[in-house]
Amino acid sequence: NAGVTQTPKFRVLKTGQSMTLLCAQDMNHEYMYWYRQDPGMGLRLIHYSVGEGTTAKGEVPDGYNVSRLKKQNFLLGLESAAPSQTSVYFCATTRDRGRYEQYFGPGTRLTVT
């Protein structure tokens, strides 16, 4: 079992470019989350999904879009990257509404120049 995987591990973008981060899980979990981690600010929730075909906004959703077309995948898109989106992005999953423990992926380090 790979658990939660994230692709890519590192990426450098120029301002205005677009990209998609992929989160994949093989644990059959219902809930999936995207966070960004910045120094001194902890982890902040961008978007989340409570099941295939559902998405919802978190604390800092502006500038990002998400899709959950398949249960095992949760995609995070940046349509027009900005330097303020330089961060480490983490995906996480939880089994279902009866469970709270979140399992995190290894992260994607994104730099926008």
Added chain:
Amino acid sequence: QQQVKQSPQSLIVQKGGISIINCAYENTAFDYFPWYQQFPGKGPALLIAIRPDVSEKKEGRFTISFNKSAKQFSLHIMDSQPGDSATYFCAASRAGGGNKLTFGTGTQLKVEL
């Protein structure tokens, strides 16, 4: 609005000493309080968690103390070891609404020989 406040931002402890990290929350609807441990270059991983119906939970060298009336909880690491050097995040969640976690800003712990 920061709903979970964590202190200190950084902590240096001698090997064998006790590490103490504190968190305070505002939302009385929170009913799950986990601590996550993160090593450099890795995603956070659940360390220990507590529900508000108990005042203390111990797992090995790690203990959570919970004070519901004061809306505070803390992590105690007994007999701290160099391998405990990591960043620790407290968090809080409530039932429903996607089981979202609200994280504190993190504490960077260094255990010196």
